[in-house]
Amino acid sequence: MFAAACRRRSLLRAQKRPFCSTSTARNVPDGSRNDSQSSSSDLESLPTTKPLQRRAERKRRQGGETFLDHVIINVRGGRGGNGCVAFHREKFKPMGPPSGGSGGRGGDVYIMPTPTLTTLSSIPKRTRGLPGGSGQGTWQNGRNASPTIIKVPLGTVVRELPRDDPRRAKDEWEAEEESLGELSFEERRAKMLGNRWVHYPRYEDDNVNRDIFKQAEASLWREERERRWARVQRARNPIHLDLSEVEEEVPDVNAPLALGRTEYLGHLVSRGGNGGLGNPHFLSPINRSPKFATKGQDGERITLELELKIIADIGLVGMPNAGKSTLLRALTGGRARTEVASYAFTTLNPVVGVIRVSDDGTFEGELQGVRVFEETAIEEARILEQEMEEESEKAEVKPSSEQGASPTLANTSASESAFGPGHHFDILESFRFTIADNPGLISRASEDVGLGHSFLRSIERSHALVYVVDLSGPAPWEELSILKGELEKYLPGMSEKARLVIANKADLLASDSGEQAVAEAKEKLAKLVHYVRTELALGDGTGGSAMRVMDVVPISAKFSQNLKKVVGLMQTYVVEARDRDR
Ligand SMILES: Nc1nc2c(ncn2[C@@H]2O[C@H](COP(=O)(O)OP(=O)(O)OP(=O)(O)O)[C@@H](O)[C@H]2O)c(=O)[nH]1
């Protein structure tokens, strides 16, 4: 019931969302493509009427800041609770012993991978462990704070920033030093003592001049120096975690029976501070009435760099509106949930899809029968329409009869019934690889224009790259030169990973089947091939002088034409790349 209601709601949302007709679909991309080629600032002028488009515009204006596959976070363990200065009071016992409790430990901070998250955007920039409880009279110790767990998506790499990195936050001693600023020696000492000691009311001046306090102070400094040294030592082994798998604690088989199981918390990144000591800790034969206690220690402060690995075998690189998302949807039979629409920057984050191929080169998307991969919103609206039609038909016939099921079965094509989407392909699958659909790359993207170069990292991590260009545009070869230039500017040598040029939207050229149109299309394709052969010849990947020519394949992603050849070529690149890695 609930699922059905949710589905209906999402479909209604789809219906409300405005979508453009095929004619606008043609007009907008061309304009925006030319804009993006000439100058990204012209893109500001794009009409921003649709919610998705508005979101894309907003995101683009932020210069890729919100695309979170990389964040730097500051983590601080919880502060320990303060110790207490108190004396036991009882009837007929006016001078009782010191009875101040110690403070509780501050909370530790852990980091744990979880499969429920897919982006780093929900990770707080600052995390602070919970503070420990302060000690109280009659020997009541403060409670230890519970730990804090930072949940990160699977595939996150966690690195601690080294001490010399300017992005690192100051540790507790550096922060204290900064707060003391230009104070005189006496003022500094007074402030530092105030940060570390708790005194019995009105006894502060008396305490600081007593030898017994000076001894306690010296031992506290010693202990603090050791802690500081240990921290420097630990920084030589900075935290480096690769959280690619779901983790859970494996219970120790040799553990005694009936031992309570502790919950798995993940990896400890920052320890909470120890609690302060209550005044009974300073009781000695020469000091029967210690009137001071220590404050809780600060938690460990650490700066972590989190990076989400989006490693795909193949990365699609193209201008906005070239049809990258449509291609991924066609290759996965619509399973890859990536948005398709006729305006620039529809795709805001890389989306990874899995391509499953059988022995004879058939890929999963092909088995969905002839299907047109149009804009997502149009598709959603169409499904809604179909559903509404079905519902009205059902209402006309009889809702409970079993006959309702047979017409649906009869309508399904033979190929669909034999290999429905999903697990039916498991029997045939012999090879699988992943493709990342990336946001559109525009000129000066490497200078953080457009969606910035945040997603160029994902392109960098793909084993092989595939250019997608719009063949219906006036000069697809210009797109190629911009794409190559941007990749090189971002990381010299990155364009060497490109293996294939996909000339998409080939259907638009020969749609009217006029002889002249077909001749023009052929000429344009020949020109593109010539450009690729002459300008984009690559090294053979071994650093030798041998040259490798890139393949050029004309396709129509929307109408699933010539995709088998593309999948076959991609498969060979992936096999080569994997062999090389091995
Ligand atoms: N006629 C035709 N239209 C296509 C084809 N492939 C994509 N389109 C259309 O081109 C427009 C843009 O497609 P997308 O797949 O969103 O393009 P994209 O490269 O992912 O765009 P960004 O995400 O903005 O970078 C949509 O209106 C598609 O329907 C094709 O082969 N033929």
Ligand SMILES: [Mg+2]
């Ligand atoms: Mg896209």
